[in-house]
Amino acid sequence: MASPESPSNQPDDLLESIISDLGELDGPPAQGIDLNSLTAELESLTLSAQQRAIAHNQSLQAQISELTAELNHVQQQRDQLRQDLERLQQEHAALLTKMKELGAQAATPAVETAPLEAEIARLREENATLSGLRQNLEQELAQALIQQDELQQQLATLQLQASQVQELQAQLTALQTEKAASAQQVQTLLAAAPAAPLEDTALLGKSANADLAQRLVEVTRQLTRVEEERDRLQEELAQVQNELQSLQQNLEGLPNQSSTVVPTELTLAAQENHRLKRQQRRRDTVLWISGIAATVVSALGVSLNLPQPLGRILPPVAALAVPVITMLAARGGSTPREKTA
DSSP: OOOOOOOOOOHHHHHHHHHHHGGGSOOOTTTOHHHHHHHHHHHHHHHHHHHHHHHHHHHHHHHHHHHHHHHHHHHHHHHHHHHHHHHHHHHHHHHHHHHHHHHHTTSTTTTHHHHHHHHHHHHHHHHHHHHHHHHHHHHHHHHHHHHHHHHHHHHHHHHHHHHHHHHEEEEEEEHHHHHHHHHHHHHHHHSOOSOOOTTGGGGGGOTTHHHHHHHHHHHHHHHHHHHHHHHHHHHHHHHHHHHHHHHHHHHHHHHGGGTTTTTHHHHHHHHHHHHHHHHHHHHHHHHHHHHHHHHHHHHHHHHOOOOOTHHHHHHHHHHHHHHHHHHHHHHHHHOOHHHHH
């Protein structure tokens, strides 16, 4: 029986992941950051870390149950092998006793020796066979004992990891408490800050926060332009859907017309329907790309913890790339006929 693989030591990686996810709580809260977005991000990070801890704990519990069941099975096999070994030893002792009796009878002149010698040879062969079986059972019993020790070690390791997961859950609870305290501090700072818009506050005049505020303003403007572009594409999509419905109504009325005109109009209507469907799929793709780009820019605008100078360059470049990607995606799926139209 092959021993199961040793479980990987994952609690350390899980702790590092939780600390890296919630590392932003260590820094002082900056003025001008939206409390709702910060709270949502903190809750998302906390929920993600808690879900990973719960999933890892469930996995460890499942492995512990599996190894416990396998350990019980190995112990049952060991007990069975011991019983078989004892039975073979008893049979071996009985055969030796019988051989001695037959040997004593063979020494008596009145008994024929040929049948006794044949019986002795048969008993010796059976004795050799039983000896081989006993050796095999002893080897299997030794392997079962070794495997039992390995399973006990793995079970101890899993129990240790389970205790570590419980410690991680306690640390996660502490981090949630720290998150609530940090959110309260941010709310206090925002209440003490001036209520003017971001572009007009004195935050832009402070040398320590000028770059942060300027990047927030640029990202906000870029997000506004992306939302306007998305709204425009949605309006165009609605127009295309209206045209498609009108075309379907025209197709429903075609059977009432002359049989000489129907084939030509059906062909044109099918081509137009195919073109409109392709254009609708392209516009859906454009809207999807715009949504992803807006999400990326929003994430960059919220985090703003990249090292310099990458943190100063990457958000504006990503924001400027949104309309470019949208325009290329809008033009990439057009056919020569559509471009001419």
